[in-house]
Amino acid sequence: MFLGSSGSPSQLSGHRHPCGSNSRGALTSSGSHCRCPVGMEHGLRTPLSRSSVSEVIEEACQEAEIYRNAGIDGLIIENMHDLPYTFDVGPEVCACMTAVCTAVRRTCPSLPLGVQILSAANQQALAVGHASGLDFIRAEGYVFSHVADEGLLNACAGELLRYRKRIGAEHVQIFTDIKKKHSSHALTADVSVEETARAAEFFLSDGVILTGTATGVQASPHELQILQAVRLPVLIGSGVTRENVEEYLDASAMIIGSHFKKGGYWANALDPERVKRFMGKVCELRK
Helix, strand or coil, X not given: CECCCCCCCCCXXXXXXXXXXXXXXXXXXXXXXXXXEEEEEECCCCCCCCCCHHHHHHHHHHHHHHHHHHXXXXXXXXXXXXXXXXXXXXXXXXXXXXXXXXXXXXXXXXCCEEEECCCCCHHHHHHHHHHHCCCEEEECCCCCCEEECCEEECCCHHHHHHHHHHCCCCCCEEEEECCCCCEECHHHCCCCHHHHHHHHHHCCCCEEEEXXXXXXXXXXXXXXXXHHCCCCCEEECCCCCCCXXXXXXXXXXXXXXXHHEHHHCCCCCECHHHHHHHHHHHHHHHC
């Protein structure tokens, strides 16, 4: 999933697929001239679901196989179809996500795997990741407050890191969105992206994620200047495509979901050919 940068906590190791790492371990490493792509699985769809849990698991594992065979560097599993989102995530979501993540781990035993649970269910994601043998989570609302489409979201770093220690999940890394998508940041209009990244670093984030304004919207390449402001991995979390990937080669990693779907739309089925073509471009850039 992720490729590393200087200042990252540890390195990927082991056999490399021609177009990816396919090696479990840390999500960041150093020494590459083309940053690692992370595939996104947009699973789970309650209350809109007509699928059983077993069907959700089967679909997730099929997608994981496609990503793995294409040489992707890692995967993140997210309940993005679980509309409408709520801050009050119930035990049924955690149970289903644990089952899905455990099955994907069996399918991809050597890939770095992560999870995100919407909306802002960061403690639940840590518990699921820990129980499923995953390597990281993607967290929302780590520092500062903002108004998301689900409502007001306040900073959670203190509680989240204490919870991680309490459940013995300190090996699960926490990568955090800053100035996140689908949100108003009027409350922190006087706080720059660089200052937000520094705050996340001060509050012991394992890495920060830059996004555009919405899912599939391109993040500003200019914001990669925060690489000079922090000694953390800086990831791109939306809008990366085969056509613009070269604009993000300074990033520590790229999380890609929408571009890999049919028609480039996040809610559509995974398109193996789009994944293959993207990874072919990555192979060219790595030569």
